[in-house]
Amino acid sequence: MKLPRLKQGKRLSTGEYIYNFFATISGLTIFNIEFFKQVFVPPYEISEIKKHMDELGVKTFGIVSVTGFIIGLVLAMQSQPVLARFGASDFLPGMVALSVVRELGPVITALIFAGRVSSGIGAELGSMRVTEQIDAMEVSAVNPFKYLVVTRIIATTMILPVLTIYVIIIALLGGYLAVIIVESMNFEYYRIAVINSVEFGDFIPGVAKTFVFGYIVGIVGSYKGFTAEGGTEGVGKASTTSVVVSSLLILIFDMILVKISLWLWPTLG
């Protein structure tokens, strides 16, 4: 696998920025192809995948819990006065549920995941690259792409949907807290209103797209870390650009996947 080298330097010209943009796209494409070439070939490194899933889950559990709860709470508090103005306060649980399940839950979780995990993978692999640990693995006849990259991408792809479902539940609880603060509504009524407003067709596309987001987080972090160069500065750059690129790609792919899900399930629209 031969990856294009990015132009380095404190001050790059416009031409060099453009070159780096296309070099990154082509590098990511090569990385994707390599991933699919290697993912089905043994050894499958199951224990490494489990270890990464465990670490990633623990690493992000706290922050997504707080964020999910606040999102649900704030969404309900902000929406309530608007709905009340139109005499539609009864729709509040449904509105919160649909917003969280379809869009906010998956996207916010993915963006937090990108910030926490993609940067971590970029920094970890980048540090391994500049301290020759990846080379050491290669010369000891272990495939570093398989051992370090493929396992992390599988782990991020598998763990993000689980975190998203968890965030959706937490956000709905946050929404309930806001509802009982601003209106008197018992939990049973809220629960039934949420369940009645969310259909299977709302839930599946929302969670399904997080597999893609998880894959993006894994592949971008791994690519940036794997290709890091230039000592500690290179590691820092790998870490920050991992977050920027993966967040941007998450939003772009969200737009594309929403369009696709509306095409597949026209009733969502």
Next chain:
Amino acid sequence: MADSRVVVIKNLSKRFDTLSVLENISLEVTRGENLIVFGRSGQGKSVLLKCIIGLMTLDSGEIFINGQNIGKLKINELNQVRKNIGFLFQSSALYDSMTVYENLSFPLKRHFPDMTLNEINDKVKYTLELVSLEEAINKMPAELSGGMKKRIGLARSIITDPELMLYDEPTTGLDPITTKEISELILSLQKKLNMTSIVVTHDLICAEIIADRAIFLKDAKIAYEGDIKQLTESNDSFLKNFFSHEILDIPNESQKV
């Protein structure tokens, strides 16, 4: 009759953009020999090692290890060749998320799936004994000193009993006493395990202890070749200048292991 040449390099050239680092290098290393590669910084010594192990591709030329042209091997075949080669990095390159035990058992678990856990534990303990660091078994690399890291790096490189060892500046950054200890350790391991070694260095203490033969890289070519005494006692002004800044304390023959 078996070929005694472990490494054969023919007309190797390597350049980075416009900078030629190695030009038409031809070299042979025979079984059990310790070859020292001298040269100033940036003269392509490490590049030479990385080309030998297949970490870098050649622009032209060929490298044979035990008769196999490594440039023509597929990755799986190259990995089979690499299993017989140990590589000690300048930075030691220990896996910093693993303990010393995990660093050493890692190549064993990958390459010898039939080994039992007890056998792996025994091998790790034995190898740590060889480098006199049994007590470091549960430490993380961050807890080790520079000299200890080199020893553990060395232990990890030899744990699979390689036939050929490549050392990239094994004593850089170490004090003269530790340098001497590491160099003697390298020599004693080489004798015990009957390995062939290529050692890149600009450290004369290390070279004096280890070398059977030495080459000097200059301007991308092998400028001088011979035994270590020939190089250090040469009347060539460049060599005189290079070694006069390096000589500290050259051990005599009786100090060799």
